[in-house]
Amino acid sequence: MKLSKSFFFTLREDAKDEESTSGNLLVRSGMIKKIGAGIYMFLPMGLRVLDKIGNIVKEEINNTGAQELLMPSLIPSEYYEKCGRITAFGDDMFSLKDRYNKNHVLGPTHEELFTIAAKSMVKSYKDLPFTLYQQADKFRDEPRPRYGLIRVREFIMKDAYSFDRDEEGLNESYNIMKTAYNNIYKRLGINYKIVKADCGTMGGTLSEEYQAITDIGEDILVLCDKCDYASNIEVSECISNHKDLEKEKTLTKVETSHQETIEDVCKFLNLDLKKSIKALLMNINNELVVFFIRGDRELNINKVSKLFNTKEINFANDDLISSSNAVPGYTGPIDLKAKIVIDREILQMKNFCCGANEEGYHYINANIKDFSYDLVADIVNVKEDDICPNCGGKIYFRKGIEVGNLFKLGTKYASQLGLTYLDENNQEHPVVMGCYGLGLGRVLASIVEQNNDENGLIFSANIAPYQVAIVQIDMKDEKQSEIANQLYENLKSKGFDVILDDREERPGVKFKDMDLIGIPFRITIGKKVNDDLVELKIRKTGVQEDVSVDSIEKKIIKLIEDDLK
RNA sequence: CGAGAAGUAGCACAGCUUGGUAGUGCACUAGUUUUGGGAACUAGGGGUCGCAGGUUCGAAUCCUGUCUUCUCGACCA
Secondary structure, eight states: OBGGGSOOOOOSSOOTTOOSHHHHHHHHTTSEEEEETTEEEEOHHHHHHHHHHHHHHHHHHHHTTOEEOOOOSEEETHHHHTTTHHHHHGGGSEEEEOTTOOEEEEOSOOHHHHHHHHHHHOOBGGGOOEEEEEEEEEEOOOSSOBTTTTBOSEEEEEEEEEEESSHHHHHHHHHHHHHHHHHHHHHHTOOEEEEEOOOGGGOSSEEEEEEEEOTTOSEEEEEESSSOOEEETTTOOOOOSOOOOOOOOOOEEEEOTTOOSHHHHHHHHTOOGGGBEEEEEEEETTEEEEEEEETTOOBOHHHHHHHHTOSOEEEOOHHHHTTSSOOTTSOOSTTOOSEEEEEGGGGGOOSEEEEEEETTEEEEEEOGGGOOOSEEEOOBOOOTTSBOTTTSOBEEEEEEEEEEEEEEEETHHHHHHTOEEEOTTSOEEEOEEEEEEEEHHHHHHHHHHHSEETTEEOOOTTTSSSSEEEEESOTTOHHHHHHHHHHHHHHHHTTOOEEEEOOSOOHHHHHHHHHHTTOSEEEEESGGGGGTEEEEEETTTOOEEEEETTTHHHHHHHHHHHHHO
């Protein structure tokens, strides 16, 4: 591509409304343009990168034997009603009416339609297994779009769906896809972890996420310093690092007026937070449920949600609280008249502090024998330094961006939508499904988050918009023009992605631009052509060298080919 | 959804406290000089100050409403 005749621009200053590194750099480099919260245009330069990522994904998914198809984004709501996902997604789904007042949605994910597609073909066990996929737009009405391309409302997802006759088949399909995913992220150069995760609105038995490690990640990854345990905090089992061996003391009521939070109370009583329990008054399906957890812990809503099999979990309002004798700020389990759930860690605690259900009073030296409860469960978030549930090692955290996920769906969709097959004995069974997602834009953003410097983006040759840039310094110099154009034509004819910066700009502008958009190799054609020399600069390392005009083509081809390996 | 910040030229901003009819830098056009890391000078073009009401002789500026964007939070027991 010759820049002088191209749609190409960059911004010299940071975008006012892009705070994330990746969002800002992608906007500044003219790859994307925002037109609303979480809604972006992909401009020519950005589309090239997105396509290259998409092609790598496509190649690896095709290698598994999966077949590509294309689903609509505009879908009659009835398809999502059958599996109860209208309520499961709730406000996260965009919905609209057509001119006849019929409800439609913009597809947030496509399990239903793939299941229906599969129904057209599957009759017998002989028709299984197979895997279908698409790369298409998804729409999600996120409560808070943010961080550039990381959390958006419309995005391109590669989503694949496997269809098998049984669990064993699913495991095989799942593992094939997992291998393909490993290849994809390796080729994309992403630093990632695979973690166990929640099945969420998908349903099913197992979910694993591919998480790109970066500080702006929205997910907390729980990792172990000894073994390969890796889990999203949403589902990480909490094993307490603290076993209390004290002898039980006598329960005592103490005055703690105006100490509203557990932190205040413990400070006031000169107690370790770990020697206290706090209450969380929740509204679950319009019933007051009081959760007790150690004072320094956080309630894990996801675990609670599973425990009660509902998503309707909110803090209790004053009306609901007044239906019991709980006193906000002073709620404790002793003689509390409400449904009580305690974290299982409390079973190991001795002589702890808790509210006395009386304004201005707490108990100290409370013990498990002092009260009754309805349920015991693991309901808290893991903390760093807790014990690895796998090997007893020490837990540490990393932040991650979910760039892909694998789900074992099981028979949920097949059963509800009637996707069945007949086995050898003429018995009918639901098909066993898996689904596998990967967001292309989010992958791009993650790559940028992990690969940038003060000069801009840093891409490797397999995803850079162009593999090499030829920068001609003096546009009026005939010798420079001749060498630049010849090299450009030669590389182009050999199938390389090459950009010729033939703009009437000062050298500094051209250098800055090529750096900003992350071109991995730059060849500068300047004064030194009179000594038969051009200059080669490598974006990633900043290394720069003079190369003879005769050997530059060979050299650059080798560099690109090495980088593509 | 809660809290905070912001909306003035293509981009980034100043002006607003104390109302008097809009400015700076970059970008753009023309010219001159420059030419290896975002050039300098000269002369230009470009804005119903997010939108709608209100106060006023007069509103970017004050008041009310509304829309949009960003950030933080959604763990108060």
